[in-house]
Amino acid sequence: MTDPHSGSAAPRRRTAFAEGAEQLRAAATTEPGRLRIIGALLALLVVAFGAVTAWQTSERAAAADDVIERSQPLTSDAAAIYVSLADANTAAASGFLAEGQEPPAVRDRYEDDIATAARKLTTAAANSKGSGTASAEIAKLNALLPEYAERIETARTYNRQGLPLGGAYLRNANDLMQTEMLPAAKELYDAEKERLGADYDAAKSYPWAAIALGLLALAALVWAQRRNYRRTNRVFNLGLVTATGTAAAVLLWLLAGHTLAFTALGDSYDHGIRSLNVLNDARISTLQARSNENLTLVARGAVTVPDDGRPNAGQDKYDVDYRARMRELGDGGVDRAGMGTLGEALHHADDETGRAPVEKAMAAVEEWQQRHEAAREADTQGDYEKALDRVIGDDDATGESFDRADKALEEAVEHEQQDFRGAAEDGRGAMTGLPVGAAAVAVLGAAGAVLGIGRRLSEYR
Amino acid sequence: MTRKQRSALRGWGGVATMALACVLTALFTLLPLSRSGPEGPIGTGGPGLGVTRPAAADNCTPESAVRSLRPSKDEGATVKEIKERKDKPNKLIVGVDQNSYRWGYRNPSTGDLEGFDIDLVRAIADALLGDPDAVVYRAVPTNQRVQAIESGQVDMVVRTMTITCERLKEVAFSTAYFETGQQLLVPNDSEIKGYDASLKGKRLCTATGSTAESELERQSFGADVSTKVPNQLDCLVRLQLGEVDAVVTDSALAAGQAAQDPTVKLVGEPFTTEYYGVAMSKESPDLVRRVNQVLVDYRESDWGKAYEKWLADDLKNVDGPPKPKYRED
Incomplete structure (x- = not known):
């Protein structure tokens, strides 16, 4: 040690320690002294067990609380940002296709999406302090959102004047959305999902320290009673029996409570979160497929996949993208190979009410694909008006199928959200009272141990 | 039957199908030709026979590329075929652009196509079929223009298409109808x-x-x-x-x-010289001659009207339509 004071302090401490040790050694030579030491150790063990249990369970309860009140809402907010951005882009392209004035419903949808994205970004910013990725992506999205909205407005203005420049602006805004904003929104969503996973892990981790201490306290209590029995032939010491009972009760409560919480949280993840993840992915794919379908008609063949040996070279870029999005949704089956996000959602849905909307979405997507083929055929035949009618018209248009798929997926998300909440709250509830209860009961147990030993001690007076 | 025999048979079936397809393709491509009169390139095969016509001119230069077939007032076999065909009879099927403002674009407020190219299409339809509205417009992307003609999807392409030696290997062009750079x-x-x-x-x-x-x-x-x-x-x-x-x-x-x-x-001045032409199939020289005749008349007055209407405001220093140049044959 380099501290100059420690040289003189150390010997004095050693003297005090040696003194204490000598006293203890002296006490250990007599039975009352030994009993005092045993009593103190037992009380200490039981109290420590109670304290560690209270600490570890309250930590897990707090993590479960975080899952329900913080990270899951933040994850679903991030998903909402992602979805509303994609939805805004889809609505902007839809409005563009309508000849003349944009239909008010489409315009409202776009406005709502932009407002939702802006609002959720604000809440996300307030709640994501300290998380590097999340903050960076939020800042990026906050900067890009007004720029995107401005380009859409410019596109609308030119379009109202009947100038093709409007379409070029719309495609430019779409590029901004596809290449910068949606990837940023996805990063944010992934970061929130990661945090949710970490909270889950914290809530589900086994309270090993508390369990070990509980077993140790029980073993010590059993040993003390056995020693007692050997020396006095007395079977029961009320104080020690009480201490043993309470310690056992706390240990059982801890095990049962944690197992229940573990199972319920696991359920909420498997049936809630996992479904929500694939459903959100499916919604994004649906929205993206729809924007690409719209943009195919907005661009009118102006944008093709570059002719440099890439697959699909020379084909309409937006139609190629549409097909890629549809592939993400799957082929309508639940086989591993082509199940896609919709098939996976169906696989994760655990009851009829969960499956019904997913099945509805699958049927709508299948119908959409068939109608899309008809629309594309009309378009490649040069019948633009017919193609337009098949995409945004009133009768049997792809837009109708898309709306149905989107609604069904929204419904499915709501259902899974409830599933998640129910199971997660059960999990959190399983640990209710455990921290306080464990502490109180442990104090009771410690008192029992002290009283029990005191009863024996009094026999030496 | 052993597996080998079966697959052998399937193999022969495939060959037979392909052969049949070849014969059918040849029949369909040659049939119209057999009726195409003295100008028809009888004896040159369609794609089904795998015989390629020699390139328009292997020693093609930008100078020679703009030379087209001499005009003719005669209604050739191709125009007759257009009038009588089962699918879309009496309609000219034309590949156009929907995105080029003032040339060929769809006005979002009316949903109609309009522009300099569209006016020319209407003039051609009027001359060939007696009705400027007898047109089926097909929007073709830039890189699909040649293919649309070769596959017969469209009778012609009027879509700010530059006459080049490269393209002349695959399609025929009318005389130049616009000079640009x-x-x-x-x-x-x-x-x-x-x-x-x-x-x-x-x-x-x-x-x-x-x-x-x-x-x-x-x-x-x-x-x-x-x-x-x-x-x-x-x-x-x-x-x-x-x-x-x-x-x-x-x-x-x-x-x-x-x-x-x-x-x-x-x-600045344009630093290249390019010409737009109407692209048609190499198999229909009668149609090329007919369209060249339409252009002869179009240059007289309608060209100027279209120019005034669509381009004059923004494209100054244009003396008028480029002079037609013809090949010797």
């Missing part, structure tokens, strides 16, 4: 004066795969040419957003851009 489009207060040293350090925008792109690769006067976009109109967006200082495209399309934004203008 690569030019610079800049903001009104720009320091850029044209395709010259004033480009040094400036950011230029071109469409991928365009003539402008290859010309700038040859000589860029120290400009930054890294901005390449899918469509020439995207360049105007980049210019307005301040991402580039000038757009390089042909003057005809640049005029369409300038018409959408009063704060930009064309500067």
Whole structure:
């Protein structure tokens, strides 16, 4: 040690320690002294067990609380940002296709999406302090959102004047959305999902320290009673029996409570979160497929996949993208190979009410694909008006199928959200009272141990 | 039957099917030809026979490329076929652009196609079928123009299509109906004066795969040419957003851009010379001659009207239609 004071302090401490040790050694030579030491150790063990249990369970309860009140809402907010951005882009392209004035419903949808994205970004910013990725992506999205909205407005203005420049602006805004904003929104969503996973892990981790201490306290209590029995032939010491009972009760409560919480949280993840993840992915794919379908008609063949040996070279870029999005949704089956996000959602849905909307979405997507083929055929035949009618018209248009798929997926998300909440709250509830209860009961147990030993001690007076 | 025999049989079935397909293709492509009179290239096979016609001219030059077949007033076999065909009889099927302002574009407020190219299409339909509205318009993307003609999807393409030796290997062109050249489009207060040293350090925008792109690769006067976009109109967006200082495209399309934004203008002289022509199938020389006759008449007065209506505001210094040039044969 380099501290100059420690040289003189150390010997004095050693003297005090040696003194204490000598006293203890002296006490250990007599039975009352030994009993005092045993009593103190037992009380200490039981109290420590109670304290560690209270600490570890309250930590897990707090993590479960975080899952329900913080990270899951933040994850679903991030998903909402992602979805509303994609939805805004889809609505902007839809409005563009309508000849003349944009239909008010489409315009409202776009406005709502932009407002939702802006609002959720604000809440996300307030709640994501300290998380590097999340903050960076939020800042990026906050900067890009007004720029995107401005380009859409410019596109609308030119379009109202009947100038093709409007379409070029719309495609430019779409590029901004596809290449910068949606990837940023996805990063944010992934970061929130990661945090949710970490909270889950914290809530589900086994309270090993508390369990070990509980077993140790029980073993010590059993040993003390056995020693007692050997020396006095007395079977029961009320104080020690009480201490043993309470310690056992706390240990059982801890095990049962944690197992229940573990199972319920696991359920909420498997049936809630996992479904929500694939459903959100499916919604994004649906929205993206729809924007690409719209943009195919907005661009009118102006944008093709570059002719440099890439697959699909020379084909309409937006139609190629549409097909890629549809592939993400799957082929309508639940086989591993082509199940896609919709098939996976169906696989994760655990009851009829969960499956019904997913099945509805699958049927709508299948119908959409068939109608899309008809629309594309009309378009490649040069019948633009017919193609337009098949995409945004009133009768049997792809837009109708898309709306149905989107609604069904929204419904499915709501259902899974409830599933998640129910199971997660059960999990959190399983640990209710455990921290306080464990502490109180442990104090009771410690008192029992002290009283029990005191009863024996009094026999030496 | 053993597996080997079965697969052998299937193999022969495949060959037979292909052979049948070849015969059918040959029949369908040759049948119209057999009725195409003295001008019909009888004996030249369709694609089904795998016989390729010799290139229009192996020693093609930009000078010779613009020479087309002599005009004719006769209604050839192709026009008769158009009048009588089962699918879309009495309608001219034409590939057009929907995105080129002032040339061929769909007016969003009416849903109708309009522009200089569209006026020409109407004149051709009027002359061939007696009705300017007897047209089925098909929007063809730039890189599908040649294929649309070769596959017979369209009777002709009128879509700001430049006559080049490369394209003449696959399609036939009418005489030139418009002269254009690569030019610079800049903001009104720009320091850029044209395709010259004033480009040094400036950011230029071109469409991928365009003539402008290859010309700038040859000589860029120290400009930054890294901005390449899918469509020439995207360049105007980049210019307005301040991402580039000038757009390089042909003057005809640049005029369409300038018409959408009063704060930009064309500067300098065109530094290339290109001609637009009506593209048709190489198998229908009678149609090429007929369209060339329509163009002879069109140049007289309607050309000027269309120019005044669509282009005059933004594309000055045009003396009139290019003079037709014909081949010797």
